[in-house]
Amino acid sequence: MFAHGECHQDLNYLVRSGNGQNGNSQVCLDKVTGRFLCTELIHQNGLQRESKARLTNAAVHRTNSDGILQLNCSSKRQKSRGLQGFCRKKIPLDTSLSTGAVPSSPGLQIPSNNRSYRQCKGTGSTHKTQTFDWRRFLRKSRAPNEESNRGQPLVSDSLKDRNQNSTWSPDSLPAIKHSSNCVRRPSPSVKSIAHTIMSEEATSASDKKYQLSQDARTINQTQNARTTLTPLAAVSCKETTSKIDSIPLTKKVSRVIQVDGVSYKVTMEPPARTSKRQSPVIKKINLNGTGPLENGTLGGSTCSRSASGQVDRLSNLSVSVGNTPSLRGDPTAWDNERNEKSTSIDLCANDVVDPKLDDALDHAALRLRGLIGQLDSDQACPADVLRHNLEYAISVLESRHIKDVSRAETNSFEDEMSTHLNGETPVPPEIKRWLLQTFSNSKADVRSKRDTEKRSLRSVVHAVQAGMFVERIFRKNVESTNNLPPVVIEKLKLGDEWTFDVFDLEEVSDGNSLKYVYFHLLSKYDLIRKFKIPQKSLWSYCHKLQQGYRRHNNRYHNPIHAADVAQTLNCMLIQSGFVHWLSDQEIFSMITAAVVHDLEHTGTTNNFHTNTRSNLAQLYNDRSVLENHHISSAFRLMQEDDCNIMSGMNTDDYQECRALMIDMVLATDMSQHFGQIQKMKSALSHPETLEKSRAMCLMIHSADINHPSKPWHLHHKWTERLVVEFFEQGDRERELNLPISPLCDRHTTMVAQSQIGFIDYVIEPTFNILFDMYKNVNGQVIHDHILATRSGSASGSRGQPGSTAARSSAADDVLKRRFSDCSSYSSAITNRAEILRSTNEGRKRCFAYMEHNRTQWQRKNEIEREHNLFGNDSFTKAPQFTPDPLPTFNITPSNGTVTTSQQPTVTSQTTKDRTIDSNDVMEPT
Ligand SMILES: Nc1ncnc2c1ncn2[C@@H]1O[C@@H]2COP(=O)(O)O[C@H]2[C@H]1O
Numbered sequence: 003m004f005a006h007g008e009c010h011q012d013l014n015y016l017v018r019s020g021n022g023q024n025g026n027s028q029v030c031l032d033k034v035t036g037r038f039l040c041t042e043l044i045h046q047n048g049l050q051r052e053s054k055a056r057l058t059n060a061a062v063h064r065t066n067s068d069g070i071l072q073l074n075c076s077s078k079r080q081k082s083r084g085l086q087g088f089c090r091k092k093i094p095l096d097t098s099l100s101t102g103a104v105p106s107s108p109g110l111q112i113p114s115n116n117r118s119y120r121q122c123k124g125t126g127s128t129h130k131t132q133t134f135d136w137r138r139f140l141r142k143s144r145a146p147n148e149e150s151n152r153g154q155p156l157v158s159d160s161l162k163d164r165n166q167n168s169t170w171s172p173d174s175l176p177a178i179k180h181s182s183n184c185v186r187r188p189s190p191s192v193k194s195i196a197h198t199i200m201s202e203e204a205t206s207a208s209d210k211k212y213q214l215s216q217d218a219r220t221i222n223q224t225q226n227a228r229t230t231l232t233p234l235a236a237v238s239c240k241e242t243t244s245k246i247d248s249i250p251l252t253k254k255v256s257r258v259i260q261v262d263g264v265s266y267k268v269t270m271e272p273p274a275r276t277s278k279r280q281s282p283v284i285k286k287i288n289l290n291g292t293g294p295l296e297n298g299t300l301g302g303s304t305c306s307r308s309a310s311g312q313v314d315r316l317s318n319l320s321v322s323v324g325n326t327p328s329l330r331g332d333p334t335a336w337d338n339e340r341n342e343k344s345t346s347i348d349l350c351a352n353d354v355v356d357p358k359l360d361d362a363l364d365h366a367a368l369r370l371r372g373l374i375g376q377l378d379s380d381q382a383c384p385a386d387v388l389r390h391n392l393e394y395a396i397s398v399l400e401s402r403h404i405k406d407v408s409r410a411e412t413n414s415f416e417d418e419m420s421t422h423l424n425g426e427t428p429v430p431p432e433i434k435r436w437l438l439q440t441f442s443n444s445k446a447d448v449r450s451k452r453d454t455e456k457r458s459l460r461s462v463v464h465a466v467q468a469g470m471f472v473e474r475i476f477r478k479n480v481e482s483t484n485n486l487p488p489v490v491i492e493k494l495k496l497g498d499e500w501t502f503d504v505f506d507l508e509e510v511s512d513g514n515s516l517k518y519v520y521f522h523l524l525s526k527y528d529l530i531r532k533f534k535i536p537q538k539s540l541w542s543y544c545h546k547l548q549q550g551y552r553r554h555n556n557r558y559h560n561p562i563h564a565a566d567v568a569q570t571l572n573c574m575l576i577q578s579g580f581v582h583w584l585s586d587q588e589i590f591s592m593i594t595a596a597v598v599h600d601l602e603h604t605g606t607t608n609n610f611h612t613n614t615r616s617n618l619a620q621l622y623n624d625r626s627v628l629e630n631h632h633i634s635s636a637f638r639l640m641q642e643d644d645c646n647i648m649s650g651m652n653t654d655d656y657q658e659c660r661a662l663m664i665d666m667v668l669a670t671d672m673s674q675h676f677g678q679i680q681k682m683k684s685a686l687s688h689p690e691t692l693e694k695s696r697a698m699c700l701m702i703h704s705a706d707i708n709h710p711s712k713p714w715h716l717h718h719k720w721t722e723r724l725v726v727e728f729f730e731q732g733d734r735e736r737e738l739n740l741p742i743s744p745l746c747d748r749h750t751t752m753v754a755q756s757q758i759g760f761i762d763y764v765i766e767p768t769f770n771i772l773f774d775m776y777k778n779v780n781g782q783v784i785h786d787h788i789l790a791t792r793s794g795s796a797s798g799s800r801g802q803p804g805s806t807a808a809r810s811s812a813a814d815d816v817l818k819r820r821f822s823d824c825s826s827y828s829s830a831i832t833n834r835a836e837i838l839r840s841t842n843e844g845r846k847r848c849f850a851y852m853e854h855n856r857t858q859w860q861r862k863n864e865i866e867r868e869h870n871l872f873g874n875d876s877f878t879k880a881p882q883f884t885p886d887p888l889p890t891f892n893i894t895p896s897n898g899t900v901t902t903s904q905q906p907t908v909t910s911q912t913t914k915d916r917t918i919d920s921n922d923v924m925e926p927t
């Protein structure tokens with residue numbers, strides 16, 4: 003509706019207009035409320051009645067340079083707010099016409115019988131739009147000699163004096179005195195100007211959820227202030243204030259504005275900082291400009307709500323101390339702003355911020371505040387809205403938690419470690435230095451993360467569902483295994499055992515333990531057939547791998563270690579039940595990574611490479627130098643003649659396997675150890691976020707440091723080999739005048755003590771988290787698997803449909819069917835009860851050996867101290883040391899409990915020795 007103006011003689015009616023349709027509506031200014039009203043005669047049911055509507059969306063604006071006034075009732079919210087604000091100043095209509103029409107002239111008085119006014123009315127009658135010519139009116143109403151005073155400062159002396167050095171608050175602003183020759187000149191006080199600005203500011207501020215400080219603004223009248231009145235003042239005032247409004251108030255700002263033709267300098271200063279908890283004093287501004295300013299306290303929002311829920315901006319306007327930037331330092335004001343924001347949030351809206359984004363926390367907080375707001379105001383909140391918002395908040399908090407933990411984990415864990423090492427039983431300085439230097443790394447994690455690898459464990463369950471793993475594992479490859487020497491085949495029959503002796507295999511196989519273990523595992527999992535691995539290439543590759551491992555004649559990092567890691571990894575796969583859900587590509591990658599993980603090891607540490615600035619350190623920029631070299635060598639080797647064991651793979655499989663292998667080998671860098679453990683810990687608190695590759699990396703890392711959890715004779719042998727290698731490095735460091743690395747000085751190293759530290763701080767935490775992961779993953783995977791297979795299998799089950807027993811046996815049937823064609827592994831774990839039992843047993847066994855080894859080292863430590871033995875002497879010159887007998891394990895079939903006892907004989911129990919009741923079904927956790 004566009005109401006064009008016609009001045010009415012009666013000042014109650016500012017404009018009379020037609021609405022363009024029936025011409026019987028009027029726009030008037032209500033005397034009492036000071037609001038524009040639209041009155042309209044309506045014909046309804048044969049009766050005629052007057053309808054009054056408040057023109058909340060009316061706005062005054064000028065359309066041309068002649069100052070023609072029009073009343074625009076179109077619904078431009080911005081304008082309507084401005085208008086509404088000014089209308090509500092309630093300046094008596096019989097003395098003032100300006101209230102609604104010219105906001106910036108609050109004191110402009112136009113007597114209803116004013117002759118100039120009468121002369122001006124209807125001047126626009128020839129125009130299409132009837133107008134009231136304000137310019138003409140104002141010119142005519144000006145005193146004859148006033149024109150000559152234009153540009154002269156008419157501010158009173160006292161005001162001038164005050165303005166020169168001081169800033170004022172609006173409540174203390176005196177009225178501007180006008181020169182006596184200003185006949186009928188309204189006397190716009192600085193106070194009223196301040197109110198005008200502030201009301202406008204406050205109105206727009208509330209739109210922007212932005213509170214302006216009363217203290218933040220003071221108004222100075224400038225020296226050259228002009229008192230000339232022009233109707234353009236409104237425009238200039240509005241423009242200026244809106245500019246001010248958009249300026250973030252971080253520092254003092256000044257603007258010159260024109261109000262009623264008077265230039266004012268508006269100075270806005272951020273409030274002086276108060277102590278955080280102190281509630282700043284605020285002023286309530288009475289917008290009719292007549293009442294005194296009241297003190298109030300910050301806490302009420304800028305806009306109060308009326309009973310109808312409509313924002314009643316002006317009835318209780320508070321201008322608070324603070325502004326957007328300073329809100330940060332003022333919790334109360336900040337709360338206010340948030341409260342205000344939360345009232346405007348649509349709790350039903352589905353367009354929420356992605357929980358993973360940084361803004362999500364704020365968004366969730368606002369929604370929760372919105373909910374509280376609804377509760378406070380006794381508004382009914384539908385259950386689904388409540389649920390929707392609470393669930394959103396949960397997801398935001400969860401993803402924030404994961405993010406925070408993963409951000410802080412490495413450093414915090416290293417700090418924690420450091421504190422731990424300084425704790426009650428202080429670790430000897432050299433051991434501490436070694437642990438921190440070798441097993442932690444403050445450098446950035448160089449592992450790149452591809453999205454494609456971030457497959458959650460759940461996706462594996464889905465893959466199981468899709469039948470991807472059926473007929474894969476334990477397929478007998480008669481042709482392949484026939485190629486192995488019988489003595490080797492015999493030894494490899496114990497290849498699933500934790501107590502497997504790889505040194506034995508090395509001996510019986512003429513130094514080919516690595517080759518045979520690798521071949522055996524590939525054929526066992528039917529991967530040679532599956533990935534079309536050319537047999538010739540495989541043998542050739544294995545041969546070259548062994549050569550590569552022997553290049554530096556290392557006592558520890560040689561092919562036997564690689565064979566040991568691969569065989570241990572196989573135990574882990576079986577024992578944990580992970581074979582059930584890893585894909586062919588993943589199993590191939592794990593076994594191959596284990597086999598190549600220390601290829602061409604130089605017998606020295608990464609620190610040694612960095613300190614000697616070796617070629618490898620240059621090549622790999624000091625980052626996981628050896629590990630990069632191992633994996634790089636492994637792939638380079640495949641490019642040699644007849645060595646490409648991956649030539650039969652399709653591109654996707656090749657790329658997936660390569661990526662996994664790179665990740666796993668790089669994860670064997672011990673400087674990643676603490677970070678890796680901590681990441682797994684946090685991942686386990688949200689199993690659905692656990693990446694499969696992370697689980698695989700932890701397994702291979704654990705396998706790499708497995709020997710302290712193996713029987714003493716194996717662990718002792720490995721340790722002896724390792725310290726020999728360490729001491730050789732120490733000798734080289736001595737020659738090169740380099741600081742001797744921890745544990746590498748044959749003259750000072752306390753071997754037994756170092757091993758106790760290694761078990762306490764590295765091995766035990768690692769295996770704890772490893773078994774936690776097994777349990778966690780198994781529980782999850784098996785549970786999901788049962789759910790996935792329930793519908794399909796339960797119907798064919800003989801049990802009560804839907805009963806727990808029926809569902810469980812149905813799920814077990816599915817697992818068994820998967821292995822029905824496996825030949826050699828009759829003892830393979832084929833039901834979830836066995837998996838859980840096997841994991842439980844594995845844990846007990848591992849920790850029993852660990853504990854046993856610790857005790858042996860403690861005993862040795864005493865001997866070393868007594869005889870002052872250091873370095874290799876611990877092995878060579880120690881008086882006869884008779885180790886305690888190994889623990890043996892009694893397995894109770896009913897609940898899978900493993901008890902340990904010290905027996906004089908060493909017993910190696912195999913899974914085949916166990917009596918497992920396959921009907922002993924445990925409910926998944
Ligand atoms: N018993 C042990 N004592 C000290 N360090 C060990 C022990 N066992 C393994 N390590 C270290 O752990 C590392 C794991 O990766 P590497 O096999 O490359 O090299 C290994 C050794 O440096």
Ligand SMILES: [Zn+2]
Nearest residue numbers: 563599600706
């Ligand atoms: Zn290794």
